Amino acid sequence: MRLIEGFHVSKNFGGLKALQNVDFTVEQGEIVGLIGANGAGKTTLFNVASGSYPPSSGTIRFKGENITGLKPYQICQRGLARTFQIVKPFLSMTVLRNVMIGKLFGKDRLRHREVAEIEAHRILDLVGLSSKAKIPARELTLADRKRLEVARSLATNPDLLLLDEVLAGLNPTETVEAMTLIREIRQGLGVTILMVEHVMKAVVGVCNRIIVLHYGQKIAEGMPQEIAEDKAVIEAYLGEKVEL
Amino acid sequence: MGTRKHLLGAVGLVLIFLCLWPLLASDYYVSVFLDLLMWIALTASWIILSGYTGYISLGHAAFYGLGAYLMAMMWTQIPYVFAVILAGMFSAGFAFAIGFPFLRVRGPYFVILTLGLTEITKYIFINLEIKLGGTVGRILMMTPGLHTLYYSILVVTVMATATAYFVKNSRFGTGLFSIKEDEDAASALGINTSFYKWLAFGISASFPGMVGAVLALRRSYIDPYTVFSPIVSFQVIVMAFLGGLEDVEGAIVGAVILTLISEALWARYPYTYMIILGTVVILIVKFMPLGLVPPIKSRLIKAMEKES
Numbered sequence: 001m002r003l004i005e006g007f008h009v010s011k012n013f014g015g016l017k018a019l020q021n022v023d024f025t026v027e028q029g030e031i032v033g034l035i036g037a038n039g040a041g042k043t044t045l046f047n048v049a050s051g052s053y054p055p056s057s058g059t060i061r062f063k064g065e066n067i068t069g070l071k072p073y074q075i076c077q078r079g080l081a082r083t084f085q086i087v088k089p090f091l092s093m094t095v096l097r098n099v100m101i102g103k104l105f106g107k108d109r110l111r112h113r114e115v116a117e118i119e120a121h122r123i124l125d126l127v128g129l130s131s132k133a134k135i136p137a138r139e140l141t142l143a144d145r146k147r148l149e150v151a152r153s154l155a156t157n158p159d160l161l162l163l164d165e166v167l168a169g170l171n172p173t174e175t176v177e178a179m180t181l182i183r184e185i186r187q188g189l190g191v192t193i194l195m196v197e198h199v200m201k202a203v204v205g206v207c208n209r210i211i212v213l214h215y216g217q218k219i220a221e222g223m224p225q226e227i228a229e230d231k232a233v234i235e236a237y238l239g240e241k242v243e244l
Numbered sequence: 245m246g247t248r249k250h251l252l253g254a255v256g257l258v259l260i261f262l263c264l265w266p267l268l269a270s271d272y273y274v275s276v277f278l279d280l281l282m283w284i285a286l287t288a289s290w291i292i293l294s295g296y297t298g299y300i301s302l303g304h305a306a307f308y309g310l311g312a313y314l315m316a317m318m319w320t321q322i323p324y325v326f327a328v329i330l331a332g333m334f335s336a337g338f339a340f341a342i343g344f345p346f347l348r349v350r351g352p353y354f355v356i357l358t359l360g361l362t363e364i365t366k367y368i369f370i371n372l373e374i375k376l377g378g379t380v381g382r383i384l385m386m387t388p389g390l391h392t393l394y395y396s397i398l399v400v401t402v403m404a405t406a407t408a409y410f411v412k413n414s415r416f417g418t419g420l421f422s423i424k425e426d427e428d429a430a431s432a433l434g435i436n437t438s439f440y441k442w443l444a445f446g447i448s449a450s451f452p453g454m455v456g457a458v459l460a461l462r463r464s465y466i467d468p469y470t471v472f473s474p475i476v477s478f479q480v481i482v483m484a485f486l487g488g489l490e491d492v493e494g495a496i497v498g499a500v501i502l503t504l505i506s507e508a509l510w511a512r513y514p515y516t517y518m519i520i521l522g523t524v525v526i527l528i529v530k531f532m533p534l535g536l537v538p539p540i541k542s543r544l545i546k547a548m549e550k551e552s
Contacts, residue, residue, distance in 0.1 A: 050432060052432075076432060090422060093421070101418060105422075105433055105434035156434055
């Protein structure tokens with residue numbers, strides 16, 4: 001089943017064409033990687049898909065419904081969640097409360113605090129933050145803040161999760177842990193994932209399919225192996241052939 | 245559970261005391277308490293928007309003045325109680341009408357915009373009054389007695405503090421606090437931030453409308469310069485920062501302390517009182533940025549945990 005489908009999506013900021021007629025799809029159950037150099041339009045694509053701002057032209061359909069121009073909260077409540085590249089934890093709230101907010105206001109819209117709390121604990125277990133549930137988010141390390149960012153968006157119970165560079169700034173051990181977590185989210189929770197990532201090893205390691213953006217245009221799409229050998233991608237982004 | 249019972253008991257005792265106060269005290273002390281209650285109502289209602297979402301509003305004076313003028317227009321035409329309720333509803337309605345464009349701007353721009361709102365409403369009323377009556381001020385005749393006004397303000401204050409309390413502990417309040425922490429993240433997590441801010445703005449504006457309506461009768465003379473004075477907004481903000489602007493206890497403590505200090509200093513040091521007050525406020529903002537209540541509260545909680 002086609003979960004999200006972007007058709008001729010463009011976004012201009014004044015004279016800057018951040019996205020130009022980009023078509024993209026993500027099928028249910030996939031993990032799709034979105035790569036490209038800085039300024040290629042990856043985060044813009046996320047912002048347009050999650051409703052931070054509307055596209056200049058083009059349409060986005062999610063689960064068959066046209067969501068173009070909807071507000072972020074409406075899109076979240078329909079089952080599309082995102083994380084932010086620069087994480088935005090609610091710093092003075094506890095880790096638990098951060099995650100409960102996803103449960104209370106996301107797709108589930110739980111009415112009862114007690115139920116939300118139990119469900120939030122389950123998600124904290126999954127991402128490995130349960131021992132830190134009671135401390136304020138401001139006391140977390142960057143790696144833990146990134147876990148929290150993922151946990152909070154998972155708490156909205158999404159069908160599709162957009163992960164914006166969750167591996168950036170993590171050390172090798174943390175990166176491996178995060179990759180395991182991403183796989184678990186797909187397998188354990190059945191959440192489809194579209195992820196922006198620069199760490200090529202990780203992209204190739206977890207993604208079924210990769211989309212490459214360059215100056216706002218889609219220049220390639222395919223299996224990780226194909227992308228790594230694609231001439232246009234090597235020229236535009238990778239610089240040299242990547243050993244897989 | 246035990247603490248909750250104690251809390252309810254304490255609130256009940258305070259309420260009984262406040263109800264009996266006019267029977268025990270002289271008119272001077274009743275009017276001091278009327279002032280006290282008025283500032284509590286204004287501050288507690290102010291934190292519903294500004295304390296919980298971080299949208300610092302200087303617009304409270306606009307709604308206060310609006311309420312006062314509505315009362316001046318309705319006085320002797322409509323029964324007193326209805327006039328107060330109507331003033332509150334009208335203030336909330338006005339806030340709802342201007343809320344969507346106003347709440348699109350954030351941070352310091354919102355502060356400036358709401359300051360402008362107070363000024364604009366002031367000049368609208370100045371011009372309106374000159375057109376209608378030829379003069380600017382209004383004298384209100386046959387106003388209710390001190391005790392009636394005291395009990396009216398008491399009711400409004402109880403409503404404002406209860407609303408601030410229940411909003412904070414509700415799902416709605418959780419949404420408001422998320423907006424304060426990070427509005428974009430709140431929106432991405434499914435919170436309808438525009439609607440939440442708008443609703444908080446309207447609720448917050450209804451109380452200064454009612455307070456203004458009652459206080460117009462208390463003063464029995466109003467003009468736009470005094471009822472739309474930005475000092476009202478400033479005073480509310482100072483009280484909230486003094487006590488702590490994230491919960492109703494802070495609003496109450498801040499309002500009580502500042503009103504009592506003002507009252508005491510005003511009589512004894514009429515010339516230096518503003519300087520003393522300013523110094524006190526600077527010291528508190530500098531050394532207790534969260535206000536007086538949160539640090540004391542967390543210490544109390546820790547002490548109680550130790551005991552049990």
